[in-house]
Amino acid sequence: MKIYSKSDLNNYSLSLTYDDISLIPTEISRVKSRTEVNIKSSFLGSELAVPVLASPMDSVCGIDMARELNSLGCIGIVNRFDSSLKELFKDETSSDCIQAVSVSLTAEEELLEKIAEKKMLVCVDTANANNAHVLRKCEEIKKKYDVKVILGNVAGGTTLKNLVDAGADAVRIGIGGGSMCTTSIQTGIGIGQVSSLLDVYFTRAEQKLDIALIADGGIKSPGDVAKAISAGADVVMLGRMLAGTKETPGEVIKYNDQLWKKYRGSASFGVKMKSEFIEGEETMVPYKGPVKNVINAISDGLKSSMSYLNCESIDELRHKDRFALLSTSSYLERLPKK
Numbered sequence: 001m002k003i004y005s006k007s008d009l010n011n012y013s014l015s016l017t018y019d020d021i022s023l024i025p026t027e028i029s030r031v032k033s034r035t036e037v038n039i040k041s042s043f044l045g046s047e048l049a050v051p052v053l054a055s056p057m058d059s060v061c062g063i064d065m066a067r068e069l070n071s072l073g074c075i076g077i078v079n080r081f082d083s084s085l086k087e088l089f090k091d092e093t094s095s096d097c098i099q100a101v102s103v104s105l106t107a108e109e110e111l112l113e114k115i116a117e118k119k120m121l122v123c124v125d126t127a128n129a130n131n132a133h134v135l136r137k138c139e140e141i142k143k144k145y146d147v148k149v150i151l152g153n154v155a156g157g158t159t160l161k162n163l164v165d166a167g168a169d170a171v172r173i174g175i176g177g178g179s180m181c182t183t184s185i186q187t188g189i190g191i192g193q194v195s196s197l198l199d200v201y202f203t204r205a206e207q208k209l210d211i212a213l214i215a216d217g218g219i220k221s222p223g224d225v226a227k228a229i230s231a232g233a234d235v236v237m238l239g240r241m242l243a244g245t246k247e248t249p250g251e252v253i254k255y256n257d258q259l260w261k262k263y264r265g266s267a268s269f270g271v272k273m274k275s276e277f278i279e280g281e282e283t284m285v286p287y288k289g290p291v292k293n294v295i296n297a298i299s300d301g302l303k304s305s306m307s308y309l310n311c312e313s314i315d316e317l318r319h320k321d322r323f324a325l326l327s328t329s330s331y332l333e334r335l336p337k338k
Contacts, residue, residue, distance in 0.1 A: 049073020142167030157203025177217030201232030222301020
């Protein structure tokens with residue numbers, strides 16, 4: 001069996017997803033127990049207990065989710081469709097637990113001023129960061145306000161320097177890989193999440209660019225979180241893994257004696273509420289209870305992965321460079337059988 005490095009995977013002839021690769025322990029681990037592993041990291045000046053951001057989707061991250069994730073040592077980016085944002089900023093103390101807010105290209109200056117006053121992260125929430133209007137908006141924000149700006153999304157690193165030159169502090173990597181995203185089907189755009197991440201990772205290194213990398217989309221399990229970080233991500237952004245939890249916006253629905261919550265893409269009809277071009281789906285996901293349970297599971301899985309790989313810190317995991325490529329049968333073999 002061939003063992004692949006990041007460079008090998010980046011130069012592979014096919015586009016790769018998380019299901020196509022696996023991490024390989026190739027050395028004796030000095031880690032006795034996963035409790036010895038430290039997964040703390042920093043992201044744009046914030047210290048994280050777990051390297052997780054919540055996607056700014058209207059069915060994933062509202063104010064309640066952002067506050068709870070903050071208490072768990074993660075970051076929730078409040079979605080730009082949240083109508084309570086303006087009311088939130090009227091109370092000088094109520095917004096103290098919010099670390100990040102997403103905005104559109106037409107965001108009001110009053111909102112941006114409030115975000116800047118609170119020293120929050122700004123996420124310019126668009127589907128395509130490779131757009132002159134997006135870059136211009138980033139330049140305007142950075143020129144007027146002392147804030148950190150997240151741009152996205154990109155499928156590769158060819159335009160990364162343009163984003164950095166516009167003032168972007170972090171980039172969301174991945175187009176078409178989200179479970180509720182139909183962009184690739186509707187437009188033919190996008191590549192596998194691992195290939196997207198690696199391309200941006202090597203571009204950043206080769207051009208010596210100062211920008212944080214967010215793996216956004218396609219992450220279904222704690223194992224995928226470990227793969228993303230080992231492939232070069234600074235943090236991961238989650239949608240479906242957090243969907244259906246107590247803190248997500250929306251009501252719990254009982255159907256067929258089971259509890260559910262809505263989950264939908266940001267470009268779905270339910271968000272747009274008009275019959276224009278739709279690039280997102282809507283569905284129901286089983287109710288999962290408190291988001292704390294999901295974050296704890298991610299933390300445990302990530303620590304366990306690192307103990308196998310002889311990593312005591314997230315930084316060590318980022319430098320691991322041993323992967324296997326999985327055949328379809330090899331991938332299926334490792335799935336639990338019921």
